[in-house]
Amino acid sequence: MAPLIDMVFILLIFFLVTTSFVKETGIEVSRPNAATASADSKTSILIAIDRENRIFMDHKEIDVRAVRANVERALAENPSGTVIVVADRNSSTGVAVKVMDGCRMAGAKSVSLAATVGEGR
Secondary structure (H helix, E strand, C coil): CHHHHHHHHHHHHHHHHHCCCCCCCCCCCCCCEECCCCCCCCCEEEEEECCCCCEEECCEEECHHHHHHHHHHHHHHCCCCEEEEEECCCCCHHHHHHHHHHHHHCCCCCEEECCEECCCC
C-alpha cells in the first residue's frame, strides 16, 4: 500500500510541475467580440483596462504614464514576451491607444488587443 501512495504523490507532483498556469490581469473585463480573434499560447505580458479607464498590470493599478516603465521591467524579465492589452468594451479608445503607445516605446515587439472570438460587431 505504501508504494502505491508514493506513486500517487509522484504523479501529483509531476502534473503540478508540468501544468502551465494561466496568467490573469487581476480584474474582470468584458472583452469585445471579433470574428478574426485567435488564441495565443505564448508567455504574455497582460495589461487590463476596465470600464472606468483604470489600468492594471500584475494585479496592481498603474497610471498611464507608468505603463512604459512597467513594460520595460517585464520585458527585462521576459524579452520574448508579447504584450496583450485586455480592454473592456466600454473603456475609452484613447486610453487603449496611450497604453499601446507606451508598450511600443518600452520596446515591445508585439502589442495586441484582446478580444473574444465571436461575431465581429
